[in-house]
Amino acid sequence: MEAQRYPDEFNGIIAGAPANNWSHLFTGFVWNEQAALNTPESSLPVAKLLTVQNAVLAACDSLDGVKDGLLDDPRMCRFDPSVLLCKAGDNSECLTAPQLETLKKIYSGPKNPRTGEAIFPGYPPGTEAAPGTWAAWITPADPASAIQFNFGNTYYGQAVFEDPQWDFRKFDFDRDVRFGDTKAGAVLNATNPDLRSFCAEGGKLLQYHGWGDSAISALSSIESRASARSFHDFWMEEAKPPARLRTSIACSWCLEWVTAGADTVRTDSIRSRRLKHGSKKALRRNRCWEPVPT
Numbered sequence: 001m002e003a004q005r006y007p008d009e010f011n012g013i014i015a016g017a018p019a020n021n022w023s024h025l026f027t028g029f030v031w032n033e034q035a036a037l038n039t040p041e042s043s044l045p046v047a048k049l050l051t052v053q054n055a056v057l058a059a060c061d062s063l064d065g066v067k068d069g070l071l072d073d074p075r076m077c078r079f080d081p082s083v084l085l086c087k088a089g090d091n092s093e094c095l096t097a098p099q100l101e102t103l104k105k106i107y108s109g110p111k112n113p114r115t116g117e118a119i120f121p122g123y124p125p126g127t128e129a130a131p132g133t134w135a136a137w138i139t140p141a142d143p144a145s146a147i148q149f150n151f152g153n154t155y156y157g158q159a160v161f162e163d164p165q166w167d168f169r170k171f172d173f174d175r176d177v178r179f180g181d182t183k184a185g186a187v188l189n190a191t192n193p194d195l196r197s198f199c200a201e202g203g204k205l206l207q208y209h210g211w212g213d214s215a216i217s218a219l220s221s222i223e224s225r226a227s228a229r230s231f232h233d234f235w236m237e238e239a240k241p242p243a244r245l246r247t248s249i250a251c252s253w254c255l256e257w258v259t260a261g262a263d264t265v266r267t268d269s270i271r272s273r274r275l276k277h278g279s280k281k282a283l284r285r286n287r288c289w290e291p292v293p294t
């Protein structure tokens with residue numbers, strides 16, 4: 001928002017996991033709430049999140065060339081959650097039909113029922129059972145206590161509709177989204193791709209996001225960056241896109257920005273670490289930050 005509305009205030013901005021498309025992000029929260037609370041059987045039990053994650057990794061872990069429990073780019077993973085459908089009764093290693101439906105909706109994100117248009121990206125596969133992710137934000141043991149749902153209810157109930165009786169179950173993903181965009185999104189959203197003033201001031205914008213972010217889908221960061229790049233490619237063919245987006249693999253909130261003489265993060269600045277396990281040393285990671293392919 002600073003880069004878009006107040007381009008002369010900072011010459012360097014780090015936008016970490018930006019919630020810049022506020023009104024649609026929160027629409028996604030209500031989408032997941034409707035999915036998980038559709039019936040008493042709809043929410044995913046916490047214990048099954050590991051079942052889901054293991055199935056994702058079994059299908060996609062090796063796509064990046066390293067079988068290490070991590071997906072370098074979950075967009076490359078074509079995991080079909082239907083393989084998890086219980087075939088002979090419910091158990092911890094499979095999903096019931098209502099649970100499967102919820103999982104598909106969390107992955108897909110909200111869609112406009114009239115136009116089919118995507119309103120906000122879903123959540124990438126691969127970190128469903130990671131600590132502090134889905135079990136806190138989307139599918140906790142007490143389904144109604146999900147952090148996402150609290151945010152979605154307060155935003156639409158209070159800021160948009162100003163109705164203490166507002167009911168998420170009646171939310172219309174066409175009409176109500178447009179109403180929210182007009183009333184609150186116009187103030188809260190930072191989705192203007194025009195960064196020409198910021199560029200003219202010599203501004204640099206570094207954007208990063210963790211794939212395992214279960215609050216703000218990392219895919220929304222990629223969409224925002226693509227939007228700005230497309231705008232600038234069209235309007236400023238000679239200018240370099242101002243944003244550099246890097247995703248962290250598995251680590252949600254780490255960052256090192258080296259400013260001297262460069263406008264990018266030094267990817268070699270976060271080095272491999274070796275941890276002692278008993279008498280042996282094991283290579284824990286050999287990469288942390290990766291630029292999003294262009």
Ligand SMILES: [Ca+2]
Nearest residue numbers: 061066068070
């Ligand atoms: Ca891998």
